[in-house]
Amino acid sequence: MGAIKEFFGNPGDRPGIHFQASIPEQIIPANIEIIDTTVTNQNVVGPCDPQNQMQMTKNEKDPDHDEKTDINDSSICSLSDRSTTVELSNFKIQSNKTFNTDKSFTGLHKGYMDIILDKLVFFAGSITAFFIVWVILIIWVIIGAVYNAPFNWQVVMQDGQSIQCYVWDTLLMRQQLCSSHEQVLVCCNLRSKLDTFKRLVKDLHDKNLLRHNHEEEIYNNLVDCNQIDPHDDVTTVSVDSSEHIPIDRHTSTCNQQVAADCPCKDEEVFDPKTLGQLPVENWYDRISNYSSIIIGSLISMGVFWIGIAVWIGCGAIPQAGDNTAPFTGKYSGSNPQYKRFSDAWQMDINTAVAVSLLICTTFLQNIRARHDKFIAGILLEIFEKDEHIDIMLRTKLNDMTPHKVINIPEAKRTWLQKTIDWYADVIGTGIGVVVAIIVFGVWIGIGTPMHWGDDWWLIIGTYTGLVGFIDGYVLREVYYRSVTAEEKNYTQVIQEDLELMQLLGIPNSREMVNSLEEQNERATRTLKYRISAFVNKICSDQYSVVCGVLIVVALICISSGMRWSTTGQLIANTPTMIIEEFFMIVLIQAHNWADVQRRLEISTILAHRHIIDYHITKMLA
DSSP: OHHHHHHTTOTTOOOOEEEEOOOOGGGSOTTEEEOOHHHHSSOOOOOOOTTSEEEESSOOOOTTSSSOOOTTSOEEEEOOSGGGGSOOOOEEEOTTSOEEESBOTTSSBOOHHHHHHHHHHHHHTSHHHHHHHHHHHHHHHHHHHHTTOOHHHHHHHHHHHHHHHHHHHHHHHHHHHHHHHHHHHHHHHHHHHHHHHHHHHHHHHHTTOSOTTHHHHHHHHHHHTTOSOTTOSEEEEEEETTEEEEEEGGGSOOOHHHHHTOGGGOTTTOOTTTTTOOOOOSHHHHHHHHHHHHHTSHHHHHHHHHHHHHHHHHHTSOEESSOOSSOSBSSOSSSBSEESSOHHHHHHHHHHHHHHHHHHHHHHHHHHHHHHHHHHHHHHHHHHHHHHHHHHHHHHHTOOOOOOEEEEOOOOOOHHHHHHHHHHHHHHSHHHHHHHHHHHHHHHHTTTTTTTOHHHHHHHHHHHHHHHHHHHHHHHHHHHHHHHHHHHHHHHHHHHHHHHHHHTTOTTTTHHHHHHHHHHHHHHTSHHHHHHHHHHHHHTSHHHHHHHHHHHHHHHHHHHHTTTOHHHHHHHHHHHHHHHHHHHHHHHHHHHHHHHHHHHHHHHHHHHHHHHHHHHHHHHO
């Protein structure tokens, strides 16, 4: 059974992650062998601390001994704990700011289908895809104006949009699942290195290898940041949790250059006005930014439902268009000339919502792609700083101990959440592509028996509309859980950042974090935010997915009772498209909030790295 499940890509699986950051290659001597899990798939490199083993071919040395380990001896560093039987995950950020992971979110190594889908996701968020969508939309509008907007003209838009949303749901889900998996690996990478940095900084303190006048620079920074009174004779500065350094200001020279060139004074490193904002490279980026803000707002939600209420009211007004002569009467009989709540009335809202969904999905895909690219760019800078810090500390201590293995256990899920994840994987993997090909093949195959009529045209739109309706619920529920997990991981990274900064004696280390927390607290106090958060919470609940499935079942029963006629299919189409559009608005709003929060956190971590790198450079100079 496991082999069959693996053949289909392990749908629904979310295995735990084991990750270990790599040591910079340029400082590893040629005669030191590091066991690499990507080669053996059996042994895992881990921190060779006093609890682990250090194997050397010449002389056995105690890791706790004060003498430095002779790295000229050939050595092998390995773990002796339970993690030696697992296979590590790995990832790399490419030069084009895209992620390249060796495993997918289901724990399997990526195959050709995964690579193809990843490329399609990248293309869907590009400006080329944007132009293609708008060219098609403009051509459709022109044809409608020339031929006076016939019934088939509206059906074509609905079918085309339903198919587009069906495909885009696959790409959005794929993008969402991959991005969440990548961010977990990023946090593991940062935590693995931070553990080493804290250990090495403590070793520097223990071995008195720090520059002796660094406390003077700490004093000057504190004075510059108004954290101490320069008129006091003696000030106590905390360097770590167990040590305080008394500083006599009369024995300290005023070194203003140290404080002036500190990265915390550089607005390019930390500028609250632009922190977390997506860079605008062209007019399309600007349009996408404004569109996402406008569409994903509480006002847009209100306007949307007001428009739906107006449409329902217009349905009570008799309209012509559905029936053909001879008529049984103007308003009465089996074939009246004017009819309330007609098929044409349903087609109008379906067409309007179809156009809106087409535009919203295109903008959402672009916003996500730009967000991921922005995050990748900042992460590249963070990793460069981490590498520089790693090289400085290891070179000073002559330490080649591997980084710690970070283990992220499998998240606890209810059986319903596991079912939702299974469906999400069907959407976002090759299984969904195979199902789509089969469905479209069957639809084309029944075209001749149905004489390629209106009902045949509507069938594919009805199917993709109902499936897309459920996809909307699943997208929101999965995204909410992913964001919650990411928030927890990044909070832990920032906390470990602050611990390292405290060990280094960096003053006012919580300033940036406190600023972000205050900004977030002010935003969450508003009534607009509370209403929006309440709506998002309801739409993201696992039981909302169950409600969506029940609605689809009810609509299928109604349409079946009407023998899947044009009216029956429209009844199945109309409410699902309306709710799907509302969910798209909610999804865009949730993305706006979560993406801004993530960019703020990543930017804060980068600012921390600049400051940490600055202080370590001064300490080791």
